[in-house]
Amino acid sequence: MPSPLPLENGRLTETQKAAYWQDGYLFPIEVMPAAEARRMRAELEALEAEWLDRDLPLPLSTYKRVNAHCVMPLAHRIGSDPRILDVVEGILGPDIMIYAVEFFIKEPNTRHKVSMHQDLTYWGLGAIDGLVTAWLSLSPATPASGCMDFVRGSHKNAILPHEDTFAEDNLLSRGQEVKVEVDAADKIPIEIHPGQISLHHGLTIHGSGPNTTDDRRIAAVIRYCTPDVTQQVADVDFALLARGQDRFGHFSSFPAPTRNFTSEALAQYDEIRAAQAKAMMSGAQKQGSLYN
């Protein structure tokens, strides 16, 4: 198991920051005790048990997978965690917005995978440095459970051509796959354990394989950006200020949820989903729901 990087007072050192900009990723970074991450998992699983058979407008899996921070206080709390923000500040600086929080879950012994892709391809935000993903492990992420694989230095590319596969076993919205051959030897497995995060740049080529273990592989995935980032495809976009100041006003804000799936939050969710769909599905051959 790789040893966590030594932080200085919970913050990245200059060497670690340089490694992020050189490689396009950084891991493993311990942001909380494993026991605390396990409690978050238990909280998520209690929510799943309580809400799976309730009459929500969309499947529960959609709310977990896309913009969970709009409707689930747990997701917003994770995105606002000062220990994660202290680390992210070393990459983005003092002004930090939460663009999205998603729970990426692979059930035990399933085929689901994530094809190799660059995150920024369909978000309408351009090829920017001002977006970083913090991927918090709530259960062990190992090669056997389908941890992510990163291609070192690939964030130095522009947005590369992608192909939509809409493959049923792919967890991405369009089953998008970068149209370059990635050699198996160039895939760095990002093994991390509960309470640890990895960071990756929005242009880093990455994906993940199936979960071949008997446990669920669960991650809380937070996309942070700087307030100067602009939505270039959709008419409007949404993000919440987590730290510092927003001197630009490029993103619309909304109230953070205080209870699970309130009717106000569900209506807000639909508005955000409709706005972002314009960027997410732009140029897709097949129209359909954003995620399932």
Ligand SMILES: O=C(O)CCC(=O)C(=O)O
């Ligand atoms: O969780 C995974 O396996 C993939 C997640 C991913 O693609 C991302 O966080 O950008």
